Each structure stands twice: as structure tokens, then as C-alpha cells.
Amino acid sequence: MTTLTRTGFLIALAAFIGADPVRAAAPPTVFAAASLKNALDDIAGRYAQEGQEAGKPAPRISYAASNTLAKQIEQGAPADLFFSADLDWMEYLARKDLIRPDTRVSLLANSIVLIAPKGSATRVTLGPDLGTALGSGRLAMGNVEAVPAGKYGKAALEKLGAWAGVKDRIAQAESVRAALLLVSRGEAPLGIVYATDAAADPNVTIVAAFPPDSHPPIVYPVAITRESTNPDAAAFLAYLRGPVAKAAFERQGFTVLNRATTAGRE
Template sequence: MILKPLRPLLLLSAVLITMLVTVPRAAHADTPVLVFAAASLTNAVTEIARAFEAETGRPVTPVFDATSRAARQITEGAPAQMLIAANRDWVDWLITCGQAEATSRQVLARNTLVLVAASRAATTDEVFSEQNPLLDVRRFAIADPEGVPAGIYARQSLEAIGMWDRLEARLIRGDNVRTVLAWVGTGAADAGLVYASDAAIAPRLAVAAVVPDHLHDAILYEAVLTRDAPAEAQAFLSYLSSDSARKVFTGFGFSSPPPADQIQPQPSPTAEACG
């Protein structure tokens, strides 16, 4: 499990041990705001955090992993003060479990799913359909569809075109979308489904097809403050919606979020889901 905070590369367990010992939930102004964020946000949120610290003097330590694992870590006591999720269901789950503040939730960006392969193996501008030859390869990579947002969207898309059953036995499943990107980039997988923002930072890969949005749930990135998050976390949440931050998101291949009145309300999970 590889995670990348703003400063030195650390495993999540090491981050949590350190933070549990040294960071009270009500942090002081010079204590870093600990942000758990989806792996696909690594480049964008790292840059935004650096800009925020440069402008305000308030440090931020982002830690990146699959949204599902980050959310579970928070319910298990990890002292993160914010989650930026690649799937709004996990924000709902944290709120239902009493771990996040519903009034703080904020959609920051959206993304697109794309089919990628090594540049030498891919023909660009193909249609994402059952006829696409990259859906007939021996090793096809997606993120784990049992909870990782990129994997959930990938499964929805493959089911929509009638390819899930044909591909399932040949799938290799990554713990987050950056793992899938690395597998395709190194040849461990022949092709895979990742976000457009991930493909944009992988020059050795080619986008063979863009997955139509109607084949899967909307890919929206939503931030939420955890319970008793300090004022510094609220300040960073506000900064994430600033023009400066949106330019960074756009620069890394994300799209602006839709207007609030166009975002579909989420069904609330049951309290039993927290057990």
C-alpha cells in the first residue's frame, strides 16, 4: 500500500502512529491539517496544499490512497480532519457513522473514465464498446470494484456494454487507480480503465477510448470535514474551491463540478452499514 503525503513518502501505518501520538483532534495553527484523499488526486491536491501553505503559512499533510480504505481508517480512529473522496457514497457513509459533518460536504471536481494501453499497442479515438480489441486482451486491469471508486465505475461501464462476464476471469484488480496505471505502464497489464486525470500524467500510455459518462455514475470528488475538525481544516476546505485551486484541478485533467442544483442527491446509507 503506497501513499504519498506532501512531504516524505510514508506508509499509512507510519503516518497514523505518528499523528495519533502527536496530533490532537483540535489542532493548533502550526500543526499540519491531515487530509486523506483519493489516490487519483495525488498530483493536484499536493500542489494545492503547497500553494495554500505558501499563501497562509498553514501546513497541510495530504495522504493518498483508495477512498474506501481512507474512509475506513477514519472510522477506526485515524485523526484525519478531512476526506476528499472519489465517490460520494463514502462521504455519506462517514456522515451516517457520525464521523463527518454533513454541512461541510463540498463537490470540488469531476473526472472521466478512459481505456488505456501502452502507446505502441493502442489505437486512439476508438469507441468504448464490445468490439474494441483492447477489451479482448489477456490481462485487463481495473481498481477493486468491491469498494474502490475507480473500480466501481469500471465495473458499471463494463456491465453496461455487456463485457463484464466476458472479462471477469481475465481481470487483475488493483488496490487503487494509481496501481492500475502503473501496471499498464509497466506491461503487467495489457490494458485498463483509469481516470482521464491519471492518463494525462502517463506519457507512455495512450487513451484508446473515452468511456461515455452515461455508462456509470457521475465521477464527482467531494470533500467533507471530519467531526470536530479545527478552523485550519475549514480554511483549507474553502481554499479547495478557490479559483486558484480550480486552475490546478483543471491543469491535471479534472473538470469543474456541475452546478449544485444539477448534482443528484445521495441516498442515505443505513446505520447498520457502520458496523
């Protein structure tokens, strides 16, 4: 071995031995429903602070509609955890054996509300006359066939007798946060979003709350994916079930359930 080669080897060895374990470790990747962004950003930041000494890196979080994320996982996207806004898309992956059923937890509950831009004087009745309140505008919702908030919203409108009057006047968005933005910007006079989304945006106001019995229960399950090999995935899942995360979820308006479900739907 030449002197130059030996020197290069020793430098590389020293760099390896002295490497920062936090930087060297690969962070877990979380695919999470868009409505979780505020809460999970808070939780991930706290997890990173607490994990510095233990060498546990902050997770990487990718937000989108649950249906989009589930399809990406099905196509091989490298996610370690899937955090869905409904049971259907978790079941979709479970049927394809793409999650670890022993890690599955129904962690949160939510509700849906009807919103308008801040300062709106719109008066609304959740019934057959809802379309009248739209004027010449449209009702912003997540895609009613795929996005969980859109599916819940459609179910509620059907139950309350309002769907027939608005079904041709829906501005369907790719996620609940996209629907929220349409109302927040004043591009739609009304929208259906989660109560937690409405609370997170100061530019909208809640004009009505949908009765809990007008739609299926809104449950957020989380699980480690079948293909995950990251040891910190389990650590972050445990953190999501812990007291710090519970407080963060509740600050955003979620109800914490924390129920393990290892087989089938609830």
C-alpha cells in the first residue's frame, strides 16, 4: 500500500469511526394523510429533539390523500409507515399483505364540518336546500370516490338529503387540504373538510357541523409496511402512541383512540 493510499484509507476509517450516529442512521419514511400535517410536523420535531442523544433521526413525512399514498405503496414506494385517514385504504393494503397486521393501530378520530371563507355571511341548513347557499359557486370537497374526506362528505350529504341538489356543483380536489385551500382563497363559497383542518386555517370559518351519525366513523389507522426494514419505524410508531404525541394530536382537535386492530375492520 502506497503512502498516499494508506493516508486516504486512514482518513476514511477515521471519518467512519467518528461519524455522527444521528446523521448516519436512515430516518423512517412516513406516508401520512394530508389532514395530519400540522400535528405530525409538531410530533416529528419533538421526536427529533428527544432522539438526538439516542441517535434516532427525525422521520421523513410525505403528505397526500390516503388513496394516493396507498396506491404508491402498492407500486413499491419505500414507505416505512402508513397513516391513513380512513379504514378503507388501510384495509386495501392489508388485503394485499402490504402492512404488518400486528403493528396496526386505530389511533385517531375526527369529524367533518362545512366551512366558508372567513367573514362570510352565508347561512346554511344541512338539508335539501344546501345548494341554494352556493349561489353561483361550487362546493369544495375531496374526490368523493377516493379521498376519505370526500367519501365521508358524500355519505353525509346523501343521509341529510342534500346530495341531489349539489352533486353537479362539486369542486373535487385531490386531497382535503386542497379543498380547504379553495375555500381559504375564496375560490369556493363552501367546502367540506375535517374539523381539524378548519381549526388550522384562520381564513375559514365553520358554518355547520355534520352529525356523527350521518357518515361512517372517521378513524385514522397507522401501521408499519410489510417491506419496511428500518428499525426506527417501530420506535416512531411507539412515539405516536405515547403521551407527547397524544397531547399534540389533541391540540389540533383530534380524538385519540389508540386501539390495536390486528385483523379485519372495526
